[in-house]
Amino acid sequence: MVHILPSKALYRGRRLIGLAALAMAIATLAGCASAPPPDGAMNQALAQLQAARDAGAADYAPVDLDYAQSKFRQAQAAMASRKYDDAALLADESRADSELARAKARLGAARAQNSAKSQENSRMRVEMIDNHANDTVPIPNNVQETETVLPEATDTTPPPIGGQTEPLKDGGQ
Numbered sequence: 001m002v003h004i005l006p007s008k009a010l011y012r013g014r015r016l017i018g019l020a021a022l023a024m025a026i027a028t029l030a031g032c033a034s035a036p037p038p039d040g041a042m043n044q045a046l047a048q049l050q051a052a053r054d055a056g057a058a059d060y061a062p063v064d065l066d067y068a069q070s071k072f073r074q075a076q077a078a079m080a081s082r083k084y085d086d087a088a089l090l091a092d093e094s095r096a097d098s099e100l101a102r103a104k105a106r107l108g109a110a111r112a113q114n115s116a117k118s119q120e121n122s123r124m125r126v127e128m129i130d131n132h133a134n135d136t137v138p139i140p141n142n143v144q145e146t147e148t149v150l151p152e153a154t155d156t157t158p159p160p161i162g163g164q165t166e167p168l169k170d171g172g173q
Helices: 008-033 039-054 062-080 084-131
Strands: none
Touching: 039 062, 039 084, 062 084
16 A cells, blocks of 8 residues: 655645634734724713703704714624724714814803893893883983994094093193
């Protein structure tokens, strides 16, 4: 009986293929383990999301708040799937959307406060006019109910050169 043993070249080729497969497996595992979980990015995104809610984003910027919440949920799902690069990117997007929602909420709240103050001022003007309607001294005709602009200066002489001032003519009295 004759045994046919594989040649050295065939043995060497199988060995190289085996080593290449082992190297690929190690590289694949190393690639998966190289990205750590983005806990810091997730915590920042969650903090900004809460800050946006606290600032009233649900009332003043609901669309931006919804985007931020959606991105954060996607980041959580990526974390659960161990797709840490995707999770970090989504967490950063959530944080940015939360910051935008918070800024819009602060702007909306400031505008609402400004509007309330304007309405209060208008109410007080009407009340003041009504209170003076029965006065014995009439309100002069040149009094306006709206805010006024100061009149332009009537003195058109240019200021002295070099910033020097002139003494008072009547002795300062």
